[in-house]
Each structure stands twice: as C-alpha cells, then as structure tokens.
Amino acid sequence: MRIGRSLVIAVLAVVGGAFCTVPAVAAPVGLDASYGSGGVVQLAPPLPSGLHPVRYPLIKAVFARSGSAYATEAVSACEFGYSVGTCRRGIRIFRYGKNGAFDSAFGDSGSVTLPYRTELIAADAGGRALVAIRTKTGGRVERLLPSGRPDRSFGRGGSVGLKRFKGLISFLAPAGRGRILVGVSEGLPEASEAPARRLTLFRLLPNGRLDRSFARDGRGSYALALPYFETRFVINRRGSILILGGLCCEGFRPVYRISPKGKLDTGFNANARRALQRLNAFVRPEPTALVPRPDGGVEVLGATGGIYLNPKTAQGFGLRLRADGRLEKRFGERGARSLPLPITAASPGVGGGTIAVAKVEETVTVLRLLADGAPDPAFGGDSGIQVPQPGFGIEAQPLAGARVGLFGNGFRLCGEPTCVSMPYLARFIEALPFRPTSKKGGRA
Numbered sequence: 001m002r003i004g005r006s007l008v009i010a011v012l013a014v015v016g017g018a019f020c021t022v023p024a025v026a027a028p029v030g031l032d033a034s035y036g037s038g039g040v041v042q043l044a045p046p047l048p049s050g051l052h053p054v055r056y057p058l059i060k061a062v063f064a065r066s067g068s069a070y071a072t073e074a075v076s077a078c079e080f081g082y083s084v085g086t087c088r089r090g091i092r093i094f095r096y097g098k099n100g101a102f103d104s105a106f107g108d109s110g111s112v113t114l115p116y117r118t119e120l121i122a123a124d125a126g127g128r129a130l131v132a133i134r135t136k137t138g139g140r141v142e143r144l145l146p147s148g149r150p151d152r153s154f155g156r157g158g159s160v161g162l163k164r165f166k167g168l169i170s171f172l173a174p175a176g177r178g179r180i181l182v183g184v185s186e187g188l189p190e191a192s193e194a195p196a197r198r199l200t201l202f203r204l205l206p207n208g209r210l211d212r213s214f215a216r217d218g219r220g221s222y223a224l225a226l227p228y229f230e231t232r233f234v235i236n237r238r239g240s241i242l243i244l245g246g247l248c249c250e251g252f253r254p255v256y257r258i259s260p261k262g263k264l265d266t267g268f269n270a271n272a273r274r275a276l277q278r279l280n281a282f283v284r285p286e287p288t289a290l291v292p293r294p295d296g297g298v299e300v301l302g303a304t305g306g307i308y309l310n311p312k313t314a315q316g317f318g319l320r321l322r323a324d325g326r327l328e329k330r331f332g333e334r335g336a337r338s339l340p341l342p343i344t345a346a347s348p349g350v351g352g353g354t355i356a357v358a359k360v361e362e363t364v365t366v367l368r369l370l371a372d373g374a375p376d377p378a379f380g381g382d383s384g385i386q387v388p389q390p391g392f393g394i395e396a397q398p399l400a401g402a403r404v405g406l407f408g409n410g411f412r413l414c415g416e417p418t419c420v421s422m423p424y425l426a427r428f429i430e431a432l433p434f435r436p437t438s439k440k441g442g443r444a
Contacts, residue, residue, distance in 0.1 A: 215262025
C-alpha cells in the first residue's frame with residue numbers, strides 16, 4: 001500500500017511539474033513574413049501604355065476582412081490635335097490576394113477601369129469592393145464582385161446614385177448586415193469666426209436602396225464642426241457612428257456620436273466635449289484616431305508636444321471615454337495615459353487591446369496597446385515594430401486571424417519632380433496580450 005501511494009505521489013509530482021515548467025508557446029508577432037515580401041507589398045500597379053507618371057500620389061487602398069486588398073489609381077489619357085485637346089479621366093481598380101500577390105484574374109488582366117474619378121474605396125464583409133464617386137448631380141456608389149464584375153444585385157447594374165448634395169464624400173464603410181454608410185461633408189455659411197460644416201449621411205440596404213429606418217427615409221443631415229480633410233469615423237458593434245470632429249491643428253477636436261437610427265446623441269457629445277476640454281487644459285492634445293470598445297465606450301488616441309512643429313519631440317496619448325461619453329477614470333491617470341510616440345492611426349486589436357500606428361517624419365512604427373492602455377512588451381514595448389519603408393497617410397484595419405493591415409500612401413519629403421512616391425500595404429501578426437488586464441485598466 002505504501003509503495004502504491006508513493007508511486008501515485010511521484011506520478012502526480014512529475015505531471016504537475018510538467019504542467020508548471022513547460023512554457024506556453026507565444027504567438028508570433030510582427031510583420032507577417034507570409035505576406036508579400038517580408039510583410040510588405042509595394043503598390044506600383046501596371047499602367048496603361050503611354051502613361052508614365054513619376055509619382056503615385058493618387059493611389060488609395062483598402063483591405064477586406066479576409067486579408068485581400070483593393071487599390072485605386074487615377075488615370076488620364078489626352079489626345080491633342082492642331083487646335084484642341086481632349087482628356088479622358090477615370091480610375092483603375094486593382095486587386096491583391098490574401099498573400100499579397102497581384103490578382104491577374106480580377107477584371108481584365110488584373111484591373112477594372114471606371115470612367116470617373118473616385119473619392120473613396122472600401123470593402124464589405126463579403127470581400128466586394130465599394131467605390132464612392134463624385135458626379136455633377138451628386139455622387140454614386142458602385143459595388144464590384146471579387147471577380148471584378150459589377151454586382152448586379154446592387155442598385156442598377158451594380159451602381160446606386162446619390163442626388164441632391166454638394167460637397168466632399170468624406171467616408172464610406174460597411175455598416176453591418178450588408179448595409180453601407182456614405183458620409184458627405186458640405187460647407188455652411190460662416191455665422192461666426194469659426195467655419196462650420198454640415199455632414200449628410202446616407203445608409204443603403206444590401207440591395208442599394210435607402211434604408212428607411214435610418215434618420216429621415218435613409219438620409220440624415222447634421223450641423224457639425226468637421227476637419228476639411230481626412231474625417232475620422234468608426235462604427236461600433238451596436239451600430240453607432242463615432243466621428244472625430246473639429247478643425248486640424250487647433251488643439252481641440254470633439255467626438256460626436258450618432259445612434260444606429262441616425263439621431264445625434266447630444267448627451268454623449270456634451271460629456272465627451274467636457275472630458276476633452278479638461279484634458280486640453282493640461283496637455284494640449286491633437287486627437288487623430290478613434291477605436292470603439294465592446295462596452296460602447298471609445299478610445300481617443302493622438303499626439304502631444306508639437307507633432308507638426310517639432311515631430312521628433314512629440315509624444316502620444318490614449319484617452320478612454322465610457323459609453324455615456326464621460327472619462328473612464330479607472331483608465332491610466334484618471335482617464336488618460338501618455339504614450340512614447342505620437343499616434344496617427346489606430347484599430348481594434350484582439351483581447352481588448354488596440355493597434356496604434358505612430359509616425360515620426362518618414363518613420364512608421366506599430367505599437368500594440370494592452371487592454372489597460374500600456375504598450376505590449378511582447379510587441380516591441382515602447383519602441384514598437386517599425387515598418388521597413390517610409391510612408392505618410394497611414395490607415396490601420398483589423399483583419400481575420402489576429403492580423404492587422406496597414407496602407408501607406410508613400411509620400412516622401414521631396415519636392416523634386418522625379419521624386420517617386422511608392423505606396424504600400426503591410427500586414428502584421430498580432431499576439432494575444434502579454435499579461436492580464438490590471439484592475440486599474442478595467443475590463444475590455
């Protein structure tokens with residue numbers, strides 16, 4: 001009996017020791033080596049014969065959730081006679097597969113040409129390309145199948161017209177359950193010294209018709225202060241629309257929320273304004289990104305310390321608002337946390353974390369922030385992981401399989417006519433959180 005008991009104890013000790021001493025295999029992090037060349041795909045699509053631009057400033061790109069991507073490029077062709085010249089302008093759309101390879105089966109030998117100028121491109125949950133186009137009478141949205149053909153189930157032959165507006169199509173995105181949200185920024189007469197703008201939202205059903213359950217018959221109009229370029233917006237899990245308003249470089253940008261039904265959430269907006277104004281009195285932040293949280297709150301990230309005047313000395317910050325717009329004081333130091341680098345873009349991460357993109361001059365760095373807002377030591381810590389290519393205009397998108405995709409338009413600090421701008425796509429593998437969320441950080 002003693003021998004049997006000793007044997008059991010010994011076996012349990014060995015098994016228990018095995019479970020205690022074998023370390024968990026850490027998830028790989030950093031640039032995804034299976035994507036493109038070391039995690040980066042250079043966007044230099046083939047051009048029509050006769051077109052030889054020295055730069056690619058007008059390329060836009062977007063990832064689908066699956067990891068495939070679309071890119072658009074402005075094209076023009078001019079024919080000149082003895083006395084008159086005519087020019088045809090439009091866009092070409094290219095597709096890249098999940099591994100970053102150019103998809104030559106898309107459209108006609110890898111591209112689709114539309115006889116318009118695009119303003120925005122997006123991709124829906126089914127991997128279809130959405131293109132917003134400005135027209136003389138308003139605008140239109142076109143949807144393409146992954147094959148490059150027009151989606152005949154959408155509008156008329158794959159196209160939906162949006163009439164009666166004059167302005168810039170400022171955002172385009174899938175809005176859940178196959179719906180599409182289109183935002184148009186329109187100027188307003190100046191009633192005071194500060195210029196104001198109007199935002200008009202259209203929400204489309206999967207078949208392209210206006211969603212009559214949104215705002216007034218599918219269309220809502222709101223008097224908001226918006227930046228002239230690069231309006232930042234996100235749609236959270238509940239269908240609410242979050243918008244980073246204000247005018248660039250003034251040190252204060254409000255956060256607006258519009259309900260899934262298209263109603264301006266005045267209570268949230270007032271609380272968020274007060275929270276940001278209190279923070280502004282101490283650190284003069286420049287918010288640049290929004291990340292929705294599962295609990296209905298929102299992360300506001302950005303830069304402090306002269307991101308435009310002296311970017312090398314700039315730092316970043318993270319701010320957390322509750323679902324009602326008030327500061328989440330359990331986060332960081334009474335609602336805010338300083339970050340080592342100025343943040344220019346961000347997207348939701350796995351495990352309640354956030355992927356934040358920092359840019360100092362031409363260097364782009366990716367940080368992973370844990371659920372309590374601290375940089376993840378397993379993802380480079382405060383130093384993050386650099387993208388091995390310069391580029392401005394970074395956009396970050398969460399992808400399936402704990403990946404994150406980046407688009408950089410590639411602008412360089414160069415004014416010479418021969419200076420080539422080379423935009424790119426990059427893909428990172430994100431790890432699970434390095435350590436559990438602290439009580440101070442709150443739950444995700």
